[in-house]
Amino acid sequence: MNTHSLYFPYMLLFFITLLQVAAFEEGDRAALQAFKSMISHDPQGILNSWNDSRHFCEWEGITCGRRHRRVTALNMRSKALRGSLSPYIGNLSFLREINLENNTIQGEIPREFGRLLRLEALFLSNNSLAGKIPANLSYCSRLTVLALPYNKLVGRIPFEFVSLYKLKRLALHRNSLTGGIPPFLGNLSSLELLSLGANSFGGNIPDSLGQLKELEALGIGGNNLSGTIPHSIYNLSFVEIFSVPQNQLHGSLPTSLGLTFPNLKYFQIDQNFFSGSIPTSLSNASKLEVFQIGKNNFSGKLSVNFGSMKNLSFLNLYSSNLGSGESDEMGFINSLANCSKLRVLRLGGNQFRGALPHSIANMSNQLQILALSDNQLYGSIPSGIGNLVDLYLLEMEENQFTGAIPKELGKLLKLQGLDFSGNHLSGEIPSTLGNLSSLFQIFLNNNNLSGVGSGEAIIIFFGGLEFFKK
Numbered sequence: 001m002n003t004h005s006l007y008f009p010y011m012l013l014f015f016i017t018l019l020q021v022a023a024f025e026e027g028d029r030a031a032l033q034a035f036k037s038m039i040s041h042d043p044q045g046i047l048n049s050w051n052d053s054r055h056f057c058e059w060e061g062i063t064c065g066r067r068h069r070r071v072t073a074l075n076m077r078s079k080a081l082r083g084s085l086s087p088y089i090g091n092l093s094f095l096r097e098i099n100l101e102n103n104t105i106q107g108e109i110p111r112e113f114g115r116l117l118r119l120e121a122l123f124l125s126n127n128s129l130a131g132k133i134p135a136n137l138s139y140c141s142r143l144t145v146l147a148l149p150y151n152k153l154v155g156r157i158p159f160e161f162v163s164l165y166k167l168k169r170l171a172l173h174r175n176s177l178t179g180g181i182p183p184f185l186g187n188l189s190s191l192e193l194l195s196l197g198a199n200s201f202g203g204n205i206p207d208s209l210g211q212l213k214e215l216e217a218l219g220i221g222g223n224n225l226s227g228t229i230p231h232s233i234y235n236l237s238f239v240e241i242f243s244v245p246q247n248q249l250h251g252s253l254p255t256s257l258g259l260t261f262p263n264l265k266y267f268q269i270d271q272n273f274f275s276g277s278i279p280t281s282l283s284n285a286s287k288l289e290v291f292q293i294g295k296n297n298f299s300g301k302l303s304v305n306f307g308s309m310k311n312l313s314f315l316n317l318y319s320s321n322l323g324s325g326e327s328d329e330m331g332f333i334n335s336l337a338n339c340s341k342l343r344v345l346r347l348g349g350n351q352f353r354g355a356l357p358h359s360i361a362n363m364s365n366q367l368q369i370l371a372l373s374d375n376q377l378y379g380s381i382p383s384g385i386g387n388l389v390d391l392y393l394l395e396m397e398e399n400q401f402t403g404a405i406p407k408e409l410g411k412l413l414k415l416q417g418l419d420f421s422g423n424h425l426s427g428e429i430p431s432t433l434g435n436l437s438s439l440f441q442i443f444l445n446n447n448n449l450s451g452v453g454s455g456e457a458i459i460i461f462f463g464g465l466e467f468f469k470k
Ligand SMILES: *[C@@H]1O[C@H](CO)[C@@H](O)[C@H](O)[C@H]1NC(C)=O
Pocket: 048, 049, 050, 051, 052, 053, 054
């Protein structure tokens, strides 16, 4: 055996490998050039660096593998690029991540993306992509993130996506997608985030979503969904964000809500037809930050103790038919004293009856909006409201408040809007209100205040008084 015959085949193999590597590299270069050729606007000149003076691995936005010079990531986020997507991108077979978020990419998502078998994350949000979501993306079986929100996509969520079992985040909100929420999504058992809001999905919420044990965020608001929330969903204990507003959902909330959702931070169910009472167990949802249930058809007393919710910042119960007429029904206000980050409290348009607790003076000094209008609140306006120095909107109209307007309101130097109209207030308008240099609108009509007639509103523009008929 001579050494030559041993050596030669290895040499050949080595050579062929080199040629192949060169061919693949050339394929990547061609694909990137094709991508560039379809970008018609590049105001920041990002793609000028994509020229032959450097290897493409050094071009801006490109990441290559360490061992082989193949493109593994294409990141052109927020570069103000305008254009469309080249199907050649499907040749970048080592790509693991594409991020073209926040540009103006038009046209369709090429079906050839389905050839990116190593792709783990596809971020195309906030572009102008149109057409259907290509079913071929289902071949990208390593996908963990598929983020296509803020586009103009139409059609259904492709059934083929049932094979994307590694998917953790599916974000398709703010498109024009139709059909229902497909039941097969319940089979994507790794899902942590499912965001389908602001589309045109109709029909019911499938029971199968209750199988998504890892789910942390469910966003399906602003669709045309009807029916009830499947109870199995309320058992998903990792849920932090539960957002289903602006649909046509009905049914009552489970009494154990605050216990089965121990991690709840955002609870948004406003503008639906929910009924029944607000579960007292919510008192245990200590991580709650946003609680928004307005414009529903609830009933009865609000007996939630908010005292454990140290991070509560937004509480909106507007127009949700709450109120029982029981004498202590405003007691929940006492517990809000513990919520030192509360910024918005809206209780208007309900049937709350009772005196406003003086503990309102102890509420968060970060409170910006206090809206209590259209209830049956009576008694005097607590002078302690003057402590809420960050308030810029104070609405208490259409109640049965009596007594004088507290002079302490003059301490609310950030106040821009004040409405006390339609009460039984009497006495003089305190001169301290003259200190409120940010005040833009004030309504005091329909009271018994001296100097203000029944059909009159007062509007202060930039500190100057101006009377006119309503
Ligand atoms: C080519 O890219 C380099 C940076 O990689 C840049 O400095 C140079 O200006 C570019 N050439 C042209 C003609 O744009």
